[in-house]
Amino acid sequence: MANSKFEYVREFEQPDYLLRNTWIVVRVDGRAFTKMCARYGFEKPNDRRALDVMNAAAKAVVTDLPEITIAYGVSDEYSFVFHKSCNIFERRASKLVSTIVSTFTANYIHCWPSFFPDAPLSFPLPTFDGRAVCYPTIQNLRDYMSWRQADCHINNLYNTAFWSLVQLGGLDNKEAEKTLAGTLAADKNEILFSRFKINYNNEPEIFRKGSVVFRDYELVDPASHKTAETMDALAEPAQQSKTQNENDKKRRSKARIVVEHLDIIRDDFWHRRPWILS
Ligand code: ATP
Ligand code: ATP
Ligand code: MG
Numbered sequence: 256m257a258n259s260k261f262e263y264v265r266e267f268e269q270p271d272y273l274l275r276n277t278w279i280v281v282r283v284d285g286r287a288f289t290k291m292c293a294r295y296g297f298e299k300p301n302d303r304r305a306l307d308v309m310n311a312a313a314k315a316v317v318t319d320l321p322e323i324t325i326a327y328g329v330s331d332e333y334s335f336v337f338h339k340s341c342n343i344f345e346r347r348a349s350k351l352v353s354t355i356v357s358t359f360t361a362n363y364i365h366c367w368p369s370f371f372p373d374a375p376l377s378f379p380l381p382t383f384d385g386r387a388v389c390y391p392t393i394q395n396l397r398d399y400m401s402w403r404q405a406d407c408h409i410n411n412l413y414n415t416a417f418w419s420l421v422q423l424g425g426l427d428n429k430e431a432e433k434t435l436a437g438t439l440a441a442d443k444n445e446i447l448f449s450r451f452k453i454n455y456n457n458e459p460e461i462f463r464k465g466s467v468v469f470r471d472y473e474l475v476d477p478a479s480h481k482t483a484e485t486m487d488a489l490a491e492p493a494q495q496s497k498t499q500n501e502n503d504k505k506r507r508s509k510a511r512i513v514v515e516h517l518d519i520i521r522d523d524f525w526h527r528r529p530w531i532l533s
C-alpha cells in the first residue's frame with residue numbers, strides 16, 4: 256500500500272512520545288468492578304480469588320515485558336513502572352498503555368477460570384482502562400507508590416470496619432456508614448477490637464498492603480547500601496555499554512518474578528533491592 260494517494264492521512268496522527276529520562280507508570284483499573292463484585296459474588300470487603308486473578312494477570316504482564324521494573328496492585332487496579340532509561344515503543348504513550356491494558360485484560364480473562372471454577376465469565380467481559388504518567392525523580396516515583404499503598408491501607412481499614420459492622424454487627428449499610436463517619440484510624444481499630452475482637456494488624460497482608468510484583472535477585476544488606484537520593488544522582492544508564500545493557504536485560508528476563516505483600520512506603524524494601532531502581 257506504500258505511496259498510495261491515501262497515505263497522506265498518516266499526517267493526522269498526533270505524536271505522543273513521553274518525556275524522556277522519566278519513570279513511566281502505567282496504571283490500569285477495572286471498569287465497573289463495583290458491578291463485577293455483585294455479579295460474581297465477590298466476598299466483602301476482600302475476595303481473595305479476585306485478587307489472585309489480578310496478581311496472575313500482572314505477573315503475566317511483567318513476564319511479557321521485561322522492561323517493567325516493578326508493579327503494585329490493590330483492589331481492581333495495577334500500576335506498572337518502566338525504568339526511566341526505557342525506550343520501549345519509542346515511549347509512545349498510546350502504544351504503551353494499549354499494550355499493557357490488552358495484555359493485562361487478555362491474561363485476566365485467561366486466568367479467571369483457575370480461580371473462579373464455579374463462576375464462569377459472562378458478557379459483558381471484564382475490561383480495564385489505562386493511563387500513563389511520567390515521574391521525573393525516584394522520590395516522585397516512590398511517592399507515587401506510597402500514595403497507592405497508603406490508599407490501600409486507608410480503604411482497607413475503612414472497608415474492614417464497615418463490613419464487620421454489617422456482617423458481624425447486624426447493622427445495615429446506612430447505620431454502618433454513620434457509625435464510621437468522622438472516625439480516625441485509631442477509632443476504627445478500636446471498633447474492630449472492642450466489638451468484634453478483630454486485631455486489624457492480624458488481617459492478611461495481601462489485604463492490608465496490596466501486592467508487589469518484581470524480579471527477585473539476592474537481597475542486599477541495607478546498611479551497606481546507598482540512599483535513594485544518591486542512587487538517583489548516580490544512575491546513569493546512558494553511560495552503560497550496549498553489551499552491559501544487553502546482559503542486564505538477559506539477567507532480568509531470567510530472574511524469578513515474585514508477588515509479595517510488603518511495605519513499599521518505608522526505605523527498607525528499596526534499599527534491600529537496589530536493582531529495582533538502579
Ligand atoms: P470505574 O469503572 O470508574 O473504575 P469501579 O466500579 O470499578 O468504577 P473503583 O473505584 O475502581 O470503581 O472501585 C472498584 C470496586 O471494586 C471497589 O468497590 C472495590 O472494593 C471493589 N473490589 C475490587 N476488587 C475487589 C476484591 N478483590 N474483593 C472485593 N471487592 C473488590
Ligand atoms: P507489531 O507488534 O509491530 O505490530 P507485527 O508483527 O504485528 O508487529 P504488523 O505490521 O502489524 O507487524 O503486521 C502483521 C503481520 O501479520 C503481517 O505480516 C500480516 O501479513 C500478518 N497477518 C495478520 N493477519 C493475518 C492473517 N489473517 N493471515 C495471514 N497473515 C496475517
Ligand atoms: Mg476508574
Ligand code: MG
Binds near residue numbers: 285287288
Ligand atoms: Mg474500577
Ligand code: MG
Binds near residue numbers: 285330331332
Ligand atoms: Mg479501582
Ligand code: MG
Ligand atoms: Mg498491523
Ligand code: MG
Ligand atoms: Mg501488529
